[in-house]
């Protein structure tokens with residue numbers, strides 16, 4: 001098994017809900033900004049970060065925002081044919097994706113697993129999962145898709161002050177396994 005490490009990035013409501021009807025049930029511009037900065041910023045200007053997502057999450061991203069810019073976009077799918085356009089990479093397995101991203105020629109600095117529920121479950125079972133960046137929304141947003149493990153399984157490292165936007169309150173938290 002590959003030793004490539006990665007972090008999970010997720011926004012969840014107070015029921016650990018992450019999505020509804022294949023989309024996000026909230027609109028939080030400051031969380032989108034946080035996500036963009038976290039997943040894009042590198043220490044080495046010659047390198048990029050990678051984001052790994054499930055095929056359904058990929059499908060949920062509006063075409064105007066896909067691929068997520070200045071990041072290597074990776075989609076996991078069990079399908080034999082190509083379901084994503086170039087330059088997005090497609091793999092059948094998380095380890096295959098991590099092995100590819102760990103090749104020095106790829107110039108990848110950090111890897112982030114960005115959902116959805118199926119792919120979070122894979123990531124949480126993987127030895128390379130080191131850290132979780134969790135936007136914790138304090139309301140119940142009536143989700144139909146849920147993060148697959150309770151927060152009590154992780155250790156809180158730090159948490160921001162409370163933010164307020166579009167009628168919701170939330171914090172930015174960092175957990176380790």
Ligand SMILES: NC(=O)c1ccc[n+]([C@@H]2O[C@H](COP(=O)([O-])OP(=O)(O)OC[C@H]3O[C@@H](n4cnc5c(N)ncnc54)[C@H](OP(=O)(O)O)[C@@H]3O)[C@@H](O)[C@H]2O)c1
Pocket residue numbers: 009010011012017018019020021022023024053054055056057058060076077078079083091092093094114115116117118119120122145
């Ligand atoms: N709140 C958040 O931070 C956040 C983040 C991301 C997504 N979401 C939400 O989550 C929902 C989507 O999550 P989801 O769980 O339904 O779908 P998903 O995890 O995004 O994608 C599921 C797909 O990934 C592929 N897949 C699953 N397991 C695999 C494996 N072991 N190997 C290779 N490929 C595999 C399959 O694609 P094929 O069917 O092509 O084989 C599967 O249908 C949406 O509502 C989205 O808005 C929320």
